[in-house]
Amino acid sequence: MATAFWIITDRYMIEALNSSASVQRHMPDVKRIVFSPDPVSFHRSFDEVRQLPKRSHDWWFMDSARYFGLAVDGIKDEKLLYFDSDTYMCEPIYDVLEVLDKFDIAATHAPGRITSNLLDPLLIPEAFPEVNVGVMGIRRSQKTIWLMERWYEKFRENPERYNNNDQGPLREVLWDNNAKLYILPPEYNMRWGFGGFARYKVKVLHGRTKNYAGVCDKLNGKGAVMRGWHRGEMD
Numbered sequence: 001m002a003t004a005f006w007i008i009t010d011r012y013m014i015e016a017l018n019s020s021a022s023v024q025r026h027m028p029d030v031k032r033i034v035f036s037p038d039p040v041s042f043h044r045s046f047d048e049v050r051q052l053p054k055r056s057h058d059w060w061f062m063d064s065a066r067y068f069g070l071a072v073d074g075i076k077d078e079k080l081l082y083f084d085s086d087t088y089m090c091e092p093i094y095d096v097l098e099v100l101d102k103f104d105i106a107a108t109h110a111p112g113r114i115t116s117n118l119l120d121p122l123l124i125p126e127a128f129p130e131v132n133v134g135v136m137g138i139r140r141s142q143k144t145i146w147l148m149e150r151w152y153e154k155f156r157e158n159p160e161r162y163n164n165n166d167q168g169p170l171r172e173v174l175w176d177n178n179a180k181l182y183i184l185p186p187e188y189n190m191r192w193g194f195g196g197f198a199r200y201k202v203k204v205l206h207g208r209t210k211n212y213a214g215v216c217d218k219l220n221g222k223g224a225v226m227r228g229w230h231r232g233e234m235d
Helices: 008-024 062-075 095-099 142-157 166-174 210-219
Strands: 002-007 031-036 048-051 081-082 085-091 105-109 131-139 182-185 195-200 204-206 228-230
Touching: 002 062, 008 031, 008 081, 008 085, 008 166, 031 062, 062 081, 062 142, 081 095, 081 195, 085 210, 131 166, 131 182, 131 228, 142 166, 204 210
Parallel strands: 002 031, 002 081, 031 048, 105 182
Antiparallel strands: 081 131, 085 204, 105 131, 195 228
16 A cells, blocks of 8 residues: 655645645545645545644745655555645556665656755765655655655755755755665656656646646647657646
């Protein structure tokens, strides 16, 4: 059994409901849990709603990194799928769960690759850039629970370096530990609003639109054909 989860404030509840409904449509046997520091009424798009402690920081992404550790520690299933609220599943991703048989973390590269300062600019090579946090596969273990906790600690200890950006400290923690990271193809976290390239069908959209189904159709209409597009072309 696997679990999909979301970490949101009440401001993004409607988005998360839409994201969860798309997961339910394509992966109905995956449990869906929403975590929030705000009161959230139970909704049938989720199997469970869990209350998080109140926010401790002015920056959401620092609190989000903190909440990741609490969520991963609190879910009992071994295989987890995390989704930002502004995601939409076009195709099932059961194969990511298979990847988690061999790897601890599965994620795509961030479109910007490197968007945050490092504590030591020479510490990590440019060939090991940031991953985008918005869609991740996580194999729950003491190793990954520790990784999530260290992610938050590094962010909290060095806010002047990272600003309101959780991808920088995660990049450092992924480099400086023994968790096995797998980079997924872009189709599994398609930030189509930045422009992009797809070789096969897009699995998960990540961005904001009033017509997710329409964007899925535009991106996948040619099937398994190499295709690229410019920023804003698919909106």
